[in-house]
Amino acid sequence: MYIDFSHGSASIGRGQRMELWKLGLEGKHDPFQSDGGLFIRWGISKNRLKTKGTLGELKGNGGYLGIGWEFPFEILGLAxxxxxxxxxxxxxxxIETSSPSIGVHFYKHL
Structure with a gap:
């Protein structure tokens, strides 16, 4: 997780240990219903951030939106x-994050 301290706020426990707990649901949608190709991933979550600063423990809601491309191979997909x-x-x-990722999918073989 990247935390931007550019606003100079020490109140969230700068330099201290923080924990982010997340419980959520994610889904994957294949708009063309084919093996491989374009997919969209979405998610919603409940979150708890535990800080050592004056904010203490915060609760909040989160959302996730991703787009990707999967290349199918014989026994797996590389996404x-x-x-x-x-x-x-x-x-x-x-908190806002952007993340690139590479995934290996075995959906057809489970």
Whole structure:
């Protein structure tokens, strides 16, 4: 997780250990219903951020939206994805991340 301290706020426990707990649901949609190709991944989550600063423990809701391309092979699929995740907490505090990823999918063989 990348935390931007450019606003100079030490109140979230800068330099301290923080824990982010997440419980959520994700889904994958294949718009063309084919082996491989374009896919969209979405998710929603409940989050808890535990800080050592004055904010203490915050609860919030999150969302995830990713887009990718899967290359099918004989026994697996190799997927490249870019995603954006956003979590909104109380006190107008939020966490936003962008993440590239590479996944190996075995869906047909489970």
């Amino acid at each position: 490249f994805e870019i995603a954006q995740r956003q979590i909104r907490f109380a006190n107008n505090f939020s």
